[in-house]
Amino acid sequence: MPGFLLRLSVAMGFTCALAAALAIPVPENDDLRSAVAVSKLVLAQQAVFFRELINATRERTSGCAPHVRSEMSVSCPSPFANVMGECFYLSKILLTWDQARTHCLGMGAELAVPRHLYGLKSFVVGENGPIVSWVGAQESEVEEPEATDVEAKSDESRWQWVDESVVEPELFYSKPPSRRPNHKICIELRKDRHPALEFKTCTTSQRFICQLH
Template identity: 85%
Template sequence: MPGLLQLFVALGFTWAFSAAFAIPVPGDDDLRSAVAVSKLVLAQQAVFFRELINATRERTNGCAPHVRSEMSASCPSPFANIMGECFYLSKILLTWDQARTHCLGMGADLAVPRHLYGLKSYVVGQNGPTASWVGAQEIEMEEPEATDVEAKNEESRWQWVDGSVVDPEFFFSKPPNRRPNQKVCFELRKDRHPPLEFKTCNVPQKFICQLY
């Protein structure tokens, strides 16, 4: 759009200068006629630029919903808009299960961010806790019968609360071995990169809710 606008403006000025130089220098006898022609040219230029401005406004208004769609979405208090998503950083300490119950009670759930590093940056900017629960955990799975199936099951062993698999590229450390009667959940660490770390789910700490 900026290139097209510049082209219209250049054409407009070219037309204006061409029209101006096309007007012969009037003598004393036809000065009134020359003034009339100049007024006509100016009026035509005004119409041209008015139409150009209106077209530009329509073009801008047409793009505005896409520009402001997600990033400027409003979030009800106490949630904050972080890159188009609504998050709440808790002030109390709860276990992972208790934290999820708390988030659900707010009409939300533990965080499943599309932009994990954006959420980490928000926690850092708010001087938030070093570690916060997010909505991912270890899920119970049946023992595999073959090696290839085992590898696949190991990859899908870690899931977000929406059912999607956690991308291993976000793991700070290697996944722990399965421990009987000891479920492992994910915390977001603001002091580590990648930011996701494994932790026993029954440890009380702060958490992050997300309004979907």
């Protein structure tokens, strides 16, 4: 880009100089062909200038990351909406976490497991969506050992997305609740919290977000 700016400055300076030369009154007895030749030279320099400008624009466009262009081109079928290259559906009805997952599966989708959690949160805010929505994460089914030396590690790994990946601890607003028999905890997205994930009893009925993969 610095090389282009240098060439651009030279081209503009040369063009201005020639244009100024054209502004000098030409004596009537001068050869008309000289004026025509100067005009052609000015036009040629202008052509170089615009060609450089077009090439620079193409370079800047081609410099965009390929994954950004592909995300922008993702087409989501109705009623799903494109959010940073992923397709989401924000429900209008209230369901428990298990019911919400069944509903999403019935749409050929799954409860949301977003790559860009805060992109999804921004979408909910922009749609004037609910304060809380179920997403595709819950307490792991696997019972962890009670040994105190692995307590912190097991607490981090007990929260999983539905694709079985671990939910990053830094995404939670509050500290995880203690395990309680027959009291399973699921994960909700809150648009009024940062970090955006919170814990909620899975039997609570609320709106949810499906994701088409």
